[in-house]
Amino acid sequence: MKSKLALIIFLLIGSLTYAQIEVIGVVKDEKTKTPLEEVRIQLKPISNKGAGYWTGTMTKENGKYRVSTTMTLPAVISYQKQGCGKKSINIRKGDQVPNEVFLDCTDEAIKAIIIEQTLDTDGDGLVDKNDKCPKEFGTEENEGCPDETDEKEEIIEKNIKANTVNDASEEDRRKSDIDNVISSRIYFDLNLYNINPGETSKLNEIKKLLESYSDININIIGHTSSDGPSDYNMILSQKRAKMVENTLIKLGIDSSRLNVSFFGEDNPSMTNQTSNGKAMNRRVEFSINNK
Numbered sequence: 001m002k003s004k005l006a007l008i009i010f011l012l013i014g015s016l017t018y019a020q021i022e023v024i025g026v027v028k029d030e031k032t033k034t035p036l037e038e039v040r041i042q043l044k045p046i047s048n049k050g051a052g053y054w055t056g057t058m059t060k061e062n063g064k065y066r067v068s069t070t071m072t073l074p075a076v077i078s079y080q081k082q083g084c085g086k087k088s089i090n091i092r093k094g095d096q097v098p099n100e101v102f103l104d105c106t107d108e109a110i111k112a113i114i115i116e117q118t119l120d121t122d123g124d125g126l127v128d129k130n131d132k133c134p135k136e137f138g139t140e141e142n143e144g145c146p147d148e149t150d151e152k153e154e155i156i157e158k159n160i161k162a163n164t165v166n167d168a169s170e171e172d173r174r175k176s177d178i179d180n181v182i183s184s185r186i187y188f189d190l191n192l193y194n195i196n197p198g199e200t201s202k203l204n205e206i207k208k209l210l211e212s213y214s215d216i217n218i219n220i221i222g223h224t225s226s227d228g229p230s231d232y233n234m235i236l237s238q239k240r241a242k243m244v245e246n247t248l249i250k251l252g253i254d255s256s257r258l259n260v261s262f263f264g265e266d267n268p269s270m271t272n273q274t275s276n277g278k279a280m281n282r283r284v285e286f287s288i289n290n291k
Contacts, residue, residue: 022068023097027059027079029110030102034194035063037117039081039103045071046090083109114194114243115250123201174213178288181209181218186244186284190227193239195247203244206286207251217289220244222262223269225278234264244284259289 027039037059044054055069067077073093080086084105089097105113119128121135124144128134131144138145184202186195195203206218222241224233241260249255270277 020068020070021075021091022066023077024064024066025097025099025101026063027065027081027101027103028063029084029105029113031105032110032114032192032194034105034110034114034117034192035059036081036084036103036105036113037061037063039063039065039079039084041065041067041077041079043067043069043071043077044075046074046076047072079103081105083112111243111246115247118195118197118200119247119250120197120200121204121251123204125197127197177209177212178216181206182286182288184286186240187279188240188282188284190225190278190282191236193236193243195243200247203247203251206248207253210253210257215290217257217259218248219259219261219287219289220248221285221287222260223267223281223283223285224265225281226265226268226272227278230264234262237262237264240282240284 021043023043027036027041028034029036039059040056041058042054042056054071055067057065057067059065073091075091076088077091077097078086078088079101081103084103087101087103089101091097116129117127120126120131121128122131122133122137122144124131124137124139126138126140126144131138132142133145136144136146139147141147184205186199186202188194189196210216210218220241222237222239222244224237224240226233228236238260241262245255245258245260248258265272265281268277268281269283270280272278272281
């Protein structure tokens with residue numbers, strides 16, 4: 001259903017009729033429904049005579065945008081992003097502008113976009129593109145960089161943990177590290193395979209495990225809920241597992257240490273009869289594969 005988001009106010013100026021046009025909305029990828037940032041938007045009149053003012057903007061975080069100007073109607077608003085094509089919508093008196101606009105991104109482009117918009121190398125809650133210290137755990141107040149007070153406390157805490165760990169056997173420490181990873185789950189939204197920002201810290205823990213123990217590999221296992229056809233769910237579970245694999249590779253893990261498998265809706269961890277159970281079934285699991 002379309003919602004009327006273009007506010008058009010007509011003013012008589014001489015013999016011309018001008019309209020104050022304001023459009024607010026969000027731009028997404030057609031297939032994955034991923035919000036698209038940095039989409040170039042232009043709003044301008046179709047006629048050049050007595051046209052008024054044309055304007056442009058870029059979509060911001062979560063694909064949102066707002067653009068307004070004064071011009072004669074009819075007008076046209078266009079949306080364009082490299083790898084995702086271009087779309088134009090004509091605006092005439094009484095027209096409605098859709099709340100959501102969809103571009104058709106290529107598979108290669110949307111994979112790169114999802115990684116760029118969700119990758120959080122240091123696991124501090126700020127994605128790398130917005131993080132001034134992407135490889136150091138920091139605070140939002142410091143734009144992703146560490147706070148000096150926090151650093152001192154972290155050093156003290158690390159020393160305490162180091163002393164405690166030294167009291168444990170190497171085998172116990174290894175078992176604990178492995179158990180923590182294989183108990184992790186990456187959960188996904190309905191019909192999507194992009195990784196939510198809140199899940200990226202789990203992938204950083206897997207990276208640390210593989211860096212600490214060179215004799216183990218990781219199995220990445222994709223699953224879905226029972227929503228949708230089974231053949232579609234099989235493909236979706238593969239995409240979820242591959243997205244996790246690609247993100248780990250981006251973090252510096254050699255692809256030879258990652259093994260991908262997928263089972264669609266065939267191996268639920270909970271019942272598919274409830275919404276909560278379905279949410280828990282939209283997951284990627286991990287297991288250890290010794291070399």
